[in-house]
Amino acid sequence: MTARLIDGKAFAAGLRERVAGVAASFASSQGRQPGLAVVLVGEHPPSAAYVRSKAKATREAGMESFEHKLLADVSQGQLMALVDELNADPAVDGILVQMPLPKHIDEQEVIQRIDPEKDVDGFHPMNAGRLSIGLEGLVPCTPLGCLMLLQHELGDLSGLDAIVVGRSNIVGKPMAQLLIQASCTVTVAHSRTKDLPAAVRRADIVVAAVGRPELIRGNWLKPGATVIDVGQERVEQADGTRKLLGDVASSEAMEVAGAITPVPGGVGPMTIACLLRNTVVAAHRRAGLPNPEGL
Amino acid sequence: MTARLIDGKAFAAGLRERVAGVAASFASSQGRQPGLAVVLVGEHPPSAAYVRSKAKATREAGMESFEHKLLADVSQGQLMALVDELNADPAVDGILVQMPLPKHIDEQEVIQRIDPEKDVDGFHPMNAGRLSIGLEGLVPCTPLGCLMLLQHELGDLSGLDAIVVGRSNIVGKPMAQLLIQASCTVTVAHSRTKDLPAAVRRADIVVAAVGRPELIRGNWLKPGATVIDVGQERVEQADGTRKLLGDVASSEAMEVAGAITPVPGGVGPMTIACLLRNTVVAAHRRAGLPNPEGL
Numbered sequence: 001m002t003a004r005l006i007d008g009k010a011f012a013a014g015l016r017e018r019v020a021g022v023a024a025s026f027a028s029s030q031g032r033q034p035g036l037a038v039v040l041v042g043e044h045p046p047s048a049a050y051v052r053s054k055a056k057a058t059r060e061a062g063m064e065s066f067e068h069k070l071l072a073d074v075s076q077g078q079l080m081a082l083v084d085e086l087n088a089d090p091a092v093d094g095i096l097v098q099m100p101l102p103k104h105i106d107e108q109e110v111i112q113r114i115d116p117e118k119d120v121d122g123f124h125p126m127n128a129g130r131l132s133i134g135l136e137g138l139v140p141c142t143p144l145g146c147l148m149l150l151q152h153e154l155g156d157l158s159g160l161d162a163i164v165v166g167r168s169n170i171v172g173k174p175m176a177q178l179l180i181q182a183s184c185t186v187t188v189a190h191s192r193t194k195d196l197p198a199a200v201r202r203a204d205i206v207v208a209a210v211g212r213p214e215l216i217r218g219n220w221l222k223p224g225a226t227v228i229d230v231g232q233e234r235v236e237q238a239d240g241t242r243k244l245l246g247d248v249a250s251s252e253a254m255e256v257a258g259a260i261t262p263v264p265g266g267v268g269p270m271t272i273a274c275l276l277r278n279t280v281v282a283a284h285r286r287a288g289l290p291n292p293e294g295l
Numbered sequence: 296m297t298a299r300l301i302d303g304k305a306f307a308a309g310l311r312e313r314v315a316g317v318a319a320s321f322a323s324s325q326g327r328q329p330g331l332a333v334v335l336v337g338e339h340p341p342s343a344a345y346v347r348s349k350a351k352a353t354r355e356a357g358m359e360s361f362e363h364k365l366l367a368d369v370s371q372g373q374l375m376a377l378v379d380e381l382n383a384d385p386a387v388d389g390i391l392v393q394m395p396l397p398k399h400i401d402e403q404e405v406i407q408r409i410d411p412e413k414d415v416d417g418f419h420p421m422n423a424g425r426l427s428i429g430l431e432g433l434v435p436c437t438p439l440g441c442l443m444l445l446q447h448e449l450g451d452l453s454g455l456d457a458i459v460v461g462r463s464n465i466v467g468k469p470m471a472q473l474l475i476q477a478s479c480t481v482t483v484a485h486s487r488t489k490d491l492p493a494a495v496r497r498a499d500i501v502v503a504a505v506g507r508p509e510l511i512r513g514n515w516l517k518p519g520a521t522v523i524d525v526g527q528e529r530v531e532q533a534d535g536t537r538k539l540l541g542d543v544a545s546s547e548a549m550e551v552a553g554a555i556t557p558v559p560g561g562v563g564p565m566t567i568a569c570l571l572r573n574t575v576v577a578a579h580r581r582a583g584l585p586n587p588e589g590l
Contacts (some may be wrong), residue, residue: 079329108430125432133464134474135403137420159487167475169428176471180462180483185494186481187477193455199480199572 001223003257005266015148015295016061019276022292026283034283035064036094036120036275037086039107042072042250045100054096056273058143061276068091068255070086072102079105080113084238093286094120094279117286120278122174127242128221136291138278143175145270146207151155152258153226154205159185159201165189165247166209166214171230172227173183208247217251227253227260230267296518298552299499300561301444304314307564310590311356314571317587318357321578329578330359331415331570332381336374336400337367342393349391349567350426356571359375361387368398374400375408382410388581389415389574411579415573417469426472433573438470440565441502446553448521449500452480456497459483460511460542461504466525469501484590503542513547522548522555525562534579 027033036058041052047243051067058065064261079097086095095118101107111119114125122140131136150157162184167171172188179186189199190210197220200206207214209230221227229245253260261267277295284292300357310413322328328443331353335346345361352362363377374392382392390413394400406414411421417435424434457479461467467483474481492515495501503511504525516522526542541558548555558564572590581586 040564043513125424125428125430126421127424129420129422132423132427132468133420133421157491161489173427173472175469177485180468180485183485183487185482185484185488187480188471189480190475191477193480194454194456272357 001255003132003227004153004253006153006226006228006259006261008149008261008266009269012145012154012273015270015273016276018294019273019280020061022280022295023283026063026280026287026289029281030287031158033062033064034093034280035066035091036096036279037066037068037092037154039068039070039079039082039086039090039095039097039102041070041098044100045051047100051098052276053107053163057148057272057276058279061280063276063279064091067284069093074105075100075107076109079110083110083113087113087118092118093276093283094118096121098277099253103155118282120225120275120282123169128174131174134181138282139178140170140174141172141271141274141278142209142230142267143178145274146171146175146230146267147178148274149228149267149270150205150226151182157205160184160204160206161187162205163187163189163199164207164209165196165200166207166211166230168209171209172207175209177203179207181197206248210247212247212251213245213248216248216253218249218254221256225256225258225260227257228267229261229263232263232268286293296550298522299448299554300551301448301521301523301556303440303444303556303561304564306439306444306447307568310565310568311571313577313589314568314575317354317575318578320371321575321582321584321587322357325578327386328357328359329575330361330386331391331574332361332387334363334365334374334377334381334386334390334392336365336369336396338396340344340437346393349570352571353574356570356575357394358574359386367466369397369400371404374405378405378408379481382408382413387413388578389413389570389571391416398454408551411468413577415570416433417573418464423464423469426469428440429476433451433577434473435465435469436471436524436566436569436573437466437504437562439572441466441470441525441562442473443519443569444523444556444562444565446566448475452500455479455499457483457500457502458482458494459502459504460491461493461506461525463504466504470504474502483516501543505542507542509542509544510542511548513544513549513551516548516551518551519553520551520554523562524556524558527558527563531589579588 055065122138127137169189184252207228229246229248349482417433422432495515502523524541524543
């Protein structure tokens, strides 16, 4: 058996097109484009690259991109003042402060300063709580993208056994909440889990989000399982080249799983697409409009 | 084998004594007792009884009890105004609005109006989010009490397999968060779960919180498991008398489990004790004092 590849790149492209359509309607009814502000502190090269591609995608979706670059030695107070300014700016619907921040900055304090209605990363405790309770709010982009791929692949998830490997605030925990809300039976596993292969083998849905290259082997999987691989680590190969690896040993998994996201081209492209989606949703809520359909 | 009974009544009595000690130190250093305001709307007899016993326990712990009784036809606006008043009152450290509220009242709106720092029920989305993210906050009383009993019984929970049966906002979901934080491998099961007996049988820790009398049978349990039974439903017996039953078939479970909470006398007494604990903790935080130890 060879698993179907879940084409996150194509799904993300479709979502970005739908977001662009919604953004265009918003612009014509409201007289302004939805706006996303992205804050980069310091020169961390991968962060700078993320910020550039987020800004580009924002403009391509017909939204305004506001980029703010601060020096690595910016003070907590200066960063907080910028967040306050963006909170107050009516042209800004979404605020994203690119993590990680320099060590002298308290990240939690920054996250909690962002207006929850503009918190398109979904990291504010208020949004984490809304998700937990089942209220409307802004949901972290990566797990939201994973859920979309799962629902596209499987339809109704109700009653399926799901395992989430990893318990980070950014992926694992919100992913588990989304799957509980979708009526899966959900197991959260992590580094302290005693028998991870056995736990994985019971699951119809496996979401791997630990950042340990190829931790999950093909023979751990239940035949026919749907596998979402959030990992993407650059690993040096024997020949000195570097290869992007997921948390799942993909060539082994292809022989057992029913469907699997490739790395790259699976979950990765969904994160930015969901960021754009969250921004246009935030714009609608702030304008007192109903949630846009089809996103 | 006969399971050990986990004496929640005795543990709760000890906790209430420790809370009283902390409340007395607080009163002597701050010149006022910690204060808990309880709001009862309408005449629902069990709610009225809960409120009376909460008020009595509050006074017994050396704290001030403020009771507010509103007529069943109170408007949303009047109830919100009372919450605002209690939020602003410096003598009030904790606010509890007794649920359920009459149908014409929007419960979520009331919960979200309570200052999260006084939300001793832990139901505000801000506190649900803090729990989810792993920040300090106020945790719902019943799951907090269950965690205390588990840690008292088992010590370190790290690596244990736990199942939470039920996914309510009041018990199931926060219980799962607490167990994930305690490094258990946690499964959340519910009415849509396909094979509940098999899922329960894998668990070292079973927390049953579904409100279905004796749903969980003795032969579903792993021998030696620790069982926390949150259910307490009054059920009419063949002879016409009424008996309080938990979610676990207790006489069967006694033969298989390692330890189990009785109904009544297990989880029940922990809820009020944790409410008092949350109130004295809220008082300390509001006064800028470090969290009291030993609670």
